[in-house]
Amino acid sequence: MMGNKVAVVTFPGSNCDHDTVWALEQLDAEVVVVRHDARDLPACERVVLPGGFSYGDYLRAGALAAHAPIMDAVGRAVEREAVSVLGICNGFQILCERGILPGALWSNTSGEFVCRWEWVEVASPPAGWPEFSTGMRFRLPVAHGQGAFRVQEDGLAQIWAQGGPFLRYVDPTTSRSTGYSPNGSVDGIAGISRGRVIGLMPHPERAMHSVFGSVDGRRFLRMWLGGP
């Protein structure tokens, strides 16, 4: 099993960083917070890009953060396959803007921010995480204004050719993941992966206790950390 030192990156405007650190620490991960202007990552096995409105979401969500100094370091580490990266919400947007993950997150088709509970289903487990088995479901909250996943047609074809996206939204009325989304995502895609990099719009760090409505975030993060 890999070590569990996790770097959580804080950009100016990140606002889920505290929640993410708190969630990971509950799972006994060793967390170190890294600033946006750091040139290097500390010695760590994992990196989390948390949610928020980095740099005020100016230009496009994640567009400016994608060029922060720390992202050069993250990019290099990803190329060397030296770390696992998890981008949550704004973190997912940053990974797409950086080109580490394919596609982009557009404004929700409703034109409105949406905060609500959703079910997501594993359509295709990320490489290296057999624990995430196909069909596994998680109840997690979404909270975003720009969460409509879009990707060019060949990119989408490629995602499906490789087994499908990591996570898709589950339609609350039919209980099936056949393209429903709360935001207008193509094929109902809630999260994707490439190599050891994962991005998702829902917030696992907010589903750590039954009192908050679900413990599925705890389960999700524990599996991401390599636990059972």
Added chain:
Amino acid sequence: MMTAQDVGLTEEEAVYVRELVGREPSDLEWGLFGVLWSEHCSYKSSRTRLRWLPKEGAAVVAGPGGNAGVVRLDDAVEVAFKVESHNHPSFVEPVQGAATGVGGIIRDVVAMGARPIALMDSLRFGSRSTAIREGVVRGIGDYGNAIGVPTVGGEVFYGPGYAKNPLVNVLCVGLRRPGREIGAGGARPGEDVYLIGQATGRDGIHGASLLASRDFSQADQDLRPTVQVGDPYTGKLLMEATLAALATGRVSALQDLGAAGLASASSELAVRSGVGLALDLDHVPCREARMTAYEIMLSETQERMLLVLDAVHGEEALAAIRSWGLVPKKIGTTTADGQYVLTLQGKRVAVLEAQWLVDGCPLKPAPAPRVAPPPVGTGSPPEPVSPQALVAMLADPDLRSREPIYRRYDSMIQTRTVWGPEHEVAVLRLKESPGGLAISVAGPGRWAAVDAYSGGAGAVALAVARLAVQAVQPLGLTDGLNAGNPDQPETLTAFSQMILGIRDAALALGVPVTGGNVSFHNETDAVAIWPTPIIGAVGRHPRPDRPWADVVTQAGMRIVLINPPTRPELGGSVWERRAGRLTAYPRVGLDRLRRTVGWLRQALLNDALGIEAVRAVAEGGLWLTLVKLLGLGGPGGAGIAVTLADEMLAERLLNEVVGQFVLTVDENHWPEVMAELSALQIDSSVLGRTVAEDGLGLTVGSGSEAFTWHWARGELLAAWSAWEGA
């Protein structure tokens, strides 16, 4: 040359200014007096009346007068909280007006050294003001979501007077550790004054003195440029930088810049600290070249904070601020001579005493605090009740589901929200303490429309009742008082009555008012709002991980109504308004309510009594309470079957008098519950049971005359969730 009238002062006030200063003030000095003596800044019509409110309480750490009230939750946590209005800007420019309202109250809480952890908003619109409503909701979301403070609840009501006078009152709650008292009062002579945040621009000049201090007419669309523009990104950096600076312990005093900008913040800080102030305006970072001293002092550019730093160790605080990417600028020093001196290009452009600006404005004297008798002829004849009319009522704008609004707000960020906006009271779990925090907000203007005293008392009663259903004792209240033009005698009389209602309820229920906000001049084209008291309440939740249910969970429980109505009291109710009338809201039985909430707080903690779910009756009466008790948000744990007498059916089902509570109680224990209530001389009656058959059944009358109406869950849900135009 500027005249007193140019800056909104009356002739009498101008004479008084000349007397104070002892010479003809300069244009800049007139401007300072104009803005600080405006209704919005001086509270000249309200201050003498606000003194009627009780402000002492065992838990009070900081009472009214500061940026926010502070109460002690327990040994580990203090709670700073206040409601503030941004009504006028939200009419002129809904998105920015509402956004800067959120930003402003967040800064107030930060200025008490507390980290903001929750927002609630009370909104009022005209029933057809869809564009204003949508803009306001967007503005609140844009700011709150981005700065990362969850919106955990709120309320929305409609009325004709709000069509051109929308109300946007925002409550912010923050936490700080005990022993971290900070505010505008800690500066000593010889310290450095710093300004941080946005560069000062020409936006919002006269926003407070003109926009919020006079009535509107159709011609006022030209006031749009006086609305400030919010930037939640800078707001977030400013919040973090300020909290980081405070953590160094090197900040002596701080004051956020809101209405009347630097003029208000600097003079307020000088007066509270009892120091003089010398500001060099050349050092104020400006967005535009050649801004005049007048513009610099009166600009209401958002996201700015004034800090006074220890002259020796201030560098530690400055480093903390810089780490957040902000550039602190020293703009002056505190002095021992008590003078308020502004300098521009080496020239002294204003030499005053800060006291004149902050406390010098002549106040309207208050009358003797006399409660007016309730209006006669109240209690309107009831409309006949039909099952169709009851269902149709669920879609009323004042009662229907608020989900289309609150789903646009992040209610979960900061991971404390156990109960969010889908409930009538917010329950937060604290990482800082084993105890939790409960927050409620209440204030239907309808209740104050005819009898402002009743409305004021009713708002306090409801805020307290909503905490009581979670066994929570309120530690303090904050009041957002909204009214029309205070120069109209009847408006001011109603305002006084509203305060007296709040006073009497607060005294009866043993809870202090620790701060709040007054917004007058909610009057456009001579149409004023109903006097509207918005009351926020906070208290310590004894078991935040297990809130008491507000929906039925299983069949076989008894449904008990506490304090069933004994008189025909439909005044101020939605049912009455739907029939095209509005009479006075009844006077709440405050002593009875005090005994009831006192009993509830200990009875809920006594597991042996078998109380499962509990709700306070309010708008929509017992009818909406039962519908909500069914749990429309989920699949439902059981159905409800109740029986009511035929006589006074409408009055029983639809009156909105606070003091009524609905409980579901274990089959074996309900007689015990009723005996306890009876021993305290609190009336109660068994309404019915929770049943296996889903839906809501209402049997009217008894014996052979009885008949039963039954509604399926889906039918009720469909009506309640109907939402036009969103």
